[in-house]
Amino acid sequence: MTLRRKKLPKPVVSTTNNKTIRKKKTHQFSQALISKFHVLNKEKEKLKQQSQTAEVIERLTAIDKEMEHMGGLDAYQKASLLGQDKRRGGDSSKWFIKQLLSLKKPIEFENDINYSETYSLLDVGAVSGTNYSKEGKWIKAKAIDLNPQDSLVEKADFFEYPIPTEKYQILCLSLVINFVGDTKKRGIMIARANEFLVKNGLLFIVLPNPCVxxxxxxxxxxxxxxxxxxxxxxxxxHVSRKLVYYLFRKIKDVNIKKIQKSKPKFPKVLLNDGVSRNNFCVVI
Incomplete structure (x- = not known):
């Protein structure tokens, strides 16, 4: 009789290689940097609105040093660029393009003296200048950002950017509103978007899911x-696990100067209490 050797169970080993681990750690580090930068930026904006006492100035200096130690806005943008990597399911413009393809151009666009076969688009806070390059035949995009990471992105502050004579048909605020630390400036940013758009123009907004x-x-x-x-x-x-996507259409003009001078229509008011909730807010 032939004795059969009993097969020993194979040892349980990790199939994750070092390269995968490094990628995961890099992504985790980037997410932590982005989160920390947001926290510091919000605190900085709040302090700037307070009386500039010695204590406040000291804290502002400390925040600036901490941000600088982290790599400043440049490091934040590089981390954001990593988050937009296709392998990570980034680039929120993909969802927007699908919606845009399903929409019919408003008749106002057809009658507009500036109308052409392409959409004019302003991408505010753009991490990359190639988000709409594949659609270049029918989307004429201009990208701006405070600290460009791409030569195709113009260095500019949206709050100071001149309103064009020929207004845009599309304006994108993807993960931009939440970066603004001042709650009132968030509202003004949306109001300014109205001024940049033609009648029936489209406003594309992306926010982190927890914001709303x-x-x-x-x-x-x-x-x-x-x-x-x-x-x-x-x-x-559209709502995903991490993000919320909105597509709005401009239906009327607004008087931004009047809005700024008047009492806030939407002040900071507690809507949902809870220790685990965040403090995201838009005041206008």
Whole structure:
């Protein structure tokens, strides 16, 4: 009789190689850097609105040093660029392009003296200048950012950017509003977007999911009401695990100077209490 050797179970080993681990750690580091930068930026904006006492100035200096130690805005942008990597499912413009292809151009665009076969688009806070390069035949895009990481992106501050004579048909604010530390400036940013768009122009907004689904001061419905007040009507929206996508259409002009001088229509008001919630808010 032939004795059969009993097969020993194969040892359990990790199939994750060092390269995969390095990529994961790099991504985790980038996410941590982005999160920390947001926290510091918000604190900085709040302190700038306070009386500039010695204590406040000291804290502002400390924040600047900490941001500089992290690599400053340049490091933040590089981390954001990593987050937009196709392998990580980034680049929010993909969803927007799908929606745009399903929409029919408004008749106002056809009658516009500036109308052409292409859409004019302003991409604010663009990490990359090639987000719409594949659609170059029918989208004429211009990208701006405070600290460009791409030669195709113009260095500019949207709050100071001149309103063009020939207004845009599309304006994109993808993961930009949440970066603004001042809650009032967030509202002004959306109001300014109205001034940059033609009638029936499209406003594409992307926010981190927790901004409207886990905030004490902002909900999805509340955010839509703010946009309605600022002259926009919702076309469609989409919610993913990490992000919320909105596509609005401009239905009326707004007087931004009048809005700035008047009492806030949407002040900072507690909507959802809870210790685990964040403080994202838009005031206008």
């Amino acid at each position: 689904n886990n905030s004490r001061y902002c909900t999805d419905e509340h955010f839509k009401k703010i946009l309605d007040y600022l002259g926009f009507s919702l076309v469609t929206s």
